[in-house]
Amino acid sequence: MNVTQVYKEKSWTELNANSSWRLFKIMSEFVEGFEALNKIGPCVSIFGSARMKPEHEYYKATVEIAKELTKKGFGVISGGGPGIMEAANKGAKQGKGRSVGLNITLPHEQYPNKYIDRDKLLNFDYFFVRKVMFVKYSQGFVVMPGGLGTMDEFFEAITLIQTGKIIKFPVVLYSSDYWKGLIDWMKTVMHKKHANVSEEDFDLFTMVDTVRGVVDYIEEFYCNKSKIAPNF
Numbered sequence: 001m002n003v004t005q006v007y008k009e010k011s012w013t014e015l016n017a018n019s020s021w022r023l024f025k026i027m028s029e030f031v032e033g034f035e036a037l038n039k040i041g042p043c044v045s046i047f048g049s050a051r052m053k054p055e056h057e058y059y060k061a062t063v064e065i066a067k068e069l070t071k072k073g074f075g076v077i078s079g080g081g082p083g084i085m086e087a088a089n090k091g092a093k094q095g096k097g098r099s100v101g102l103n104i105t106l107p108h109e110q111y112p113n114k115y116i117d118r119d120k121l122l123n124f125d126y127f128f129v130r131k132v133m134f135v136k137y138s139q140g141f142v143v144m145p146g147g148l149g150t151m152d153e154f155f156e157a158i159t160l161i162q163t164g165k166i167i168k169f170p171v172v173l174y175s176s177d178y179w180k181g182l183i184d185w186m187k188t189v190m191h192k193k194h195a196n197v198s199e200e201d202f203d204l205f206t207m208v209d210t211v212r213g214v215v216d217y218i219e220e221f222y223c224n225k226s227k228i229a230p231n232f
Contacts, residue, residue, distance in 0.1 A: 029129040033102075036122055037137040040100060042228045043075035044218060045134050047153045048084025048144030058145050061174065062087035063094065064211045065142060070097025072219055077102060077138055079130075080112050080121065084144045089115035102130050131156060136230050140170040140218045143205075145178040158204040166231040170221045171205040172214050179207055 046066060052059045066076045066088045075098025078085040085101070092099035093115045101116035103123045112121055124130040134141075135157065143154045154173070160166045173179045183202075190196045208214055222228060 026126060026129060029124055029126060030132070033122055033124075033129065033133045036120070037100075037133055038230075040077075040098065040120070040137060041075055042073065042139045043077045043098065043100060043137060044069050044140040044142060045077040045138040045153075046084065046088035046142045046144060047079065047146060047150045048087075049146040049150065050079075050081050050083040050085060051147075052083040052087070052145075054087070058175065059084065059087045061211055062144055063091040065174070065214050066091025066097075067095035068211060068215045069218070070095030072215065074139065074218075075100060077134065078113075078116075079104065079149075080116060080123075082111065082113055084146060086113035086115060089113055102133055104130055135160060135166060136232060138169070138231070139222065139228055141172065142214055142218075143171065143173045143179075145175055154205075158201070161204050162201055168204075169231060170218045172217055173205060173207040174209075174214060176207050176209055183207065 046062060048058065048062060052062075054060075062084050068091075069076060070092050076088050076092035077100040078088040080089075080101030080103030089099045089101060090113075098120065099115055099117045100120040101112055101122070103112045103121060104127060105123060105125050112123075122133070124133075131153065134153065141153070141157050143150060154171070157171050161168050161171070173183075186197065187202065191199065191201075206217055208217060
């Protein structure tokens with residue numbers, strides 16, 4: 001295939017004819033998200049694998065983390081789907097707290113779970129709009145074991161904090177057994193071998209192994225704060 005030939009056969013304008021109109025859909029998702037979440041109050045987002053089953057230890061731990069966070073006055077935000085996301089909303093329900101779901105339309109594995117408050121379910125077509133909502137309205141990220149999407153959300157958060165685009169908030173990795181290999185690689189290869197990250201960058205997050213450790217870390221972060229507000 002010759003790219004020049006393709007370009008001549010079908011103009012760039014034709015290929016992108018719908019791009020401008022797509023902006024209205026994107027704007028509508030931002031407006032809907034801002035309108036709904038402006039009233040939500042302090043929340044913690046919990047991320048993790050959509051494939052985790054209810055019998056798994058990480059699913060059970062997520063339920064307990066969410067429940068304990070609601071006892072501290074936080075609502076819980078999840079990605080709205082199954083697995084760890086479901087566990088987060090389930091724990092929020094059990095704790096009688098706010099249970100928010102930011103669902104994404106996908107060709108497989110994503111459907112809203114039944115533990116989301118009916119008036120707090122938002123559906124998105126665009127990942128980047130959804131991620132803005134997570135970052136703007138969460139007072140903390142709890143990163144449970146997960147896959148590529150979970151890692152994306154973790155690195156997005158610490159990059160925005162590192163670059164000063166948002167205020168610092170607690171980012172907690174749960175289970176050193178799961179995350180230690182990644183963090184060790186970051187320290188030995190990214191930091192020591194290539195100097196692509198600084199020693200201070202490892203202060204942007206913490207790693208814990210207990211439900212109590214997660215809740216205590218977030219609570220201590222905010223114990224001396226006079227107010228809690230959106231991050232930007």
